[in-house]
Amino acid sequence: MKSNIPYSILELATVSQGETPGDSFEKALDLAQKAETAGYHRFWLAEHHNMKSIASSATSVLIGHIASGTKKIRVGSGGIMLPNHSPLIIAEQFGTLGRLYPDRIDLGLGRAPGTDQTTAHAIRSDRMQSVYRFPDEVNQIQQYFSADNETSTVRATVAEGVNVPLYILGSSTDSAHLAAKNGLPYAFASHFAPGQLMEALSIYHNEFEPSEQLEEPYTIACVNVIAADTNEEAEQLSTSLIKMMLGVMTNNIDYMQPPTAMTPDLKELAMSPAFQRMLKYAFIGDKADVKRKTKEFINATQVDELMVVSHIYNHEARLKSYETFAEIMQELMSMEA
Template sequence: MQIENTAYSILDLALVSEGHTYKETYNNVLKLAQHAEKFGYERYWLAEHHNAPNIGSNATSILIGYVAEGTKTLRVGSGGIMLPNHSPLVVAEQFGTLSSLYPDRIDLGLGRAPGTDRETALAIRSDFMSAAHSFPNELEKLEMYFSKDNANAKMRVPVAETNKVPFYILGSSTDSAHLAAKKGLPYAFASHFATTHLWEALKIYRKGFNPSNNLEKPYIIAGVNIIVADTDEEAQRLFTSLIRLIVGIFTGKRDYVQPPTAMTEDLREILKHPQVHQMLKYSFVGSKTTVKAQVKEFLEQSKVDELIAVTNIYDINDRIKSYELFAEIMKELNSAN
């Protein structure tokens, strides 16, 4: 079966590797983005997370500006802004400003999860739970601030009214699929870690999609873990850093990205654990030949419009190489159509 041309992008959490400072981490974010631009990536999204020492993407809009300033054509955006953490007015001001500085290059991906634990969410915004439950209403407020029809309102964000910033609904469950379909917005599913509801969410979104001024037909982005190296063995070695990260999530002992080691029997056993296996279900690891076959199968099954790759590797040069090889894979798959 042939697959349609598929865009390919990057999702980055600005993970901090052991022995690296935040400054070095941010420098590496920009370095990777500059290479991604050369490799033909569509967009470079930065996530929002809080109260985790190994994640540097806390002030997402600031990092977006940093990456946009250091690149020329790459789309840069949020994957995503967790809207219940923020005032819609402030988000409109931030992204309206970013779009003024970098016209036609800024994306606004929006999610409803806190990107942290409950205590931190309440420290960020005391009415977080209420805002999370009213996510559709918060989204409408944001849309209003970006609308030219709001020009005569008492409460305005003029810098947003003059800029067209595309919205994307992010999700890891079926709730977000319903909302994205109803609003006629593009939908990005976090299948790089939330694998359970992928197929049902895609079905709901496609079946319920309501064409809008933003989008005529459904547009789906799927997150996948990608680690590509010269050989399967080398890719498996690089994969060990991600496995240890996942163990840290399940055990509550979040740590910096560890240097890779040889793949051991103990680590292979961890991969067989039901929770770990489910979480890493859409992780494509290996040589170009191996990963190309895995990606091709996933695209044929899912028929998504875009893949957004998450590559959690300790060393920036290994990361860049993996993303370069993945770009080659996507170009080869697209040219085969």
């Protein structure tokens, strides 16, 4: 197993039943502060729209909120769905963040809508044209951040020369080709789309071309983690995740629901082929069980960094899960030292 693997968090600012988006912002900041203490490397926020259970829609604004309340943990987007936006505006937003919080801001870019097609059209009516232009728009952002852009007719002056590294996000093999060609780090959404993970990693490594930002390939993979004192407790906590994923699959998205007993119906749902495909990399259990699954995943993928997301209703239980995972990673790294 690789040694010294950074571990990071993907946050959606999930809104639990009976709470408000403001509550989720407070909890996200509390999590980021505790993650910083626990040794997490970065804290990324994902862009989603028209989902009452997810409050990270104004992603760059929330990144500023998290960065202002922390001191050293890297904060960024996992990701900004670029076809929803003007590349110039994104460069200006993240250039501003990069100046406010030097050497702490990441710009992860994806091409998915982060919502349903009707909402995507409401966000940007020419979005599909922008999807096809995604590689070119990534290049535009790189140009806006370049110090050489000062001679261009169109400038994002606040971004020029600012150190905000770009990352390409993906859930299929398409993004692997782009990340490799541009010599950018590659983050794969294996927490909900695991099917093409291994193929995408292979493509990225085989086609990687060094760039000014990156000399060698760098990969991040995201997994679901629900760690608790016992397997039974973790299984109960996971019922919130099962209900959430059912809402996503049936387009009936609701607030994060409190956990319940693992009923036969929920167990059958969790074992269905659709759920098994989507949650292949959901590490649910006590510390020993999650540690074993984590080690197996790192050995199988050889990723350079592991990112985790924990969909848990109770804030204290979620904090405990992330604390346990930090202990797991520290123990695994000490074994390899």
